[in-house]
Amino acid sequence: MRPQIIVLYYSRNGGTQKLADAIATGITQAGGDALLRTVAAAGEPASARDLALEPDELGPCDGLVMGSPVRFGHMASALQQFWERTSSVWLKGQLQGKPAAVFTSGSSMHSGQESTLLAMGVPLLHHGMMLCGIPYTEPAIQQTQSGGSPYGASHVSHQQQTKLSEHEYQAAVALGKRVTYAATALKPLQQQGKL
Template identity: 35%
Template sequence: MKILVLFYSSYGHVKRMADAVVEGVKQVEGAEVILRRIPETLPETVLEKMGALEMQKSFKDIPVVELSDLENADAIIFGTPTRFGNMTGQMKQFLDSTGGLWAKGALIGKVASVFTSTGTQHGGQESTILSTHIPLLHHGMIIVGLPYSFQGQSRIDEITGCSPYGASTIAGGEGERLPSTNELEGAKFLGNHVATITSKLTR
């Protein structure tokens, strides 16, 4: 059973969440987790002005995804920051390149889930995940969210991400806030939950 964790991260917040998702997947017996990154489309000069170049360089040891990675996986967990309440252009461009997989129905019946990071509490936590579901549904994938059995999403004692739609974190307007313990636990729960459901389906 292969679980692909596929992410794009500008400043490292989504990468930290991806690591927690990977940890959750590994808790499920028989699950092989594969971590891949979405290719960067911005030139280094722009990334440098954004203050994201050094973080992008730190991801170089993680292989860039290939379409065959999606086809060979039993489940795919997508991680993307938000851009104006939607997925990043990098993630959208990659998904737009999967038309060949769609044409042959290669992803039909595979499990899919999404996690995200936003700058503010109401900056697209839910809309980013829900809008990312749309192309996955067109691919015929089975969408899995974050159930309320992860009780951390019901907390009101702190500002926190995570919703029934998926795991999420709040980065702060300047990216100064790292994922909290609760948000990382939500991401870990999501990885475990997706792998558990995939295990039942692949049987």
């Protein structure tokens, strides 16, 4: 059975959504099913394109990739509030031993992408997930002049430019593949209760 990978994101101007799409491409290329899901901020409707995720829908996934625009070096409040509602998932250990990764977009090279990526990993670690990054053996990470980091995929959206650079796209696809390959390898161990 193909691994089911949730790509959970919040996007306000479209850059984070473009990364989500590239990650979904990588998931599909690696033999998985990408489930694109979003969250809505207070007072805003959810994405017109993708369904809003509820915490109880996390359990069946085989992996998770989460993305947010930079908000002062942290994830958007809509995602933070989502994780604050996941206690029942945490108590049951439903995400334990599953691979996860993170991605972000910001308006400039020094807007806080890396601190946002690191901060987004915290709730995933609390849930017992295994974080995947992008190794330096990935050429796009070595060659990028904009987004991309060993901590996760990223996009620099100079003046609200949502089009990904070629290296940003390649890094995001590579991240989607990496999580999918990890999910495929880890699922038998998880089913045996070894993770």
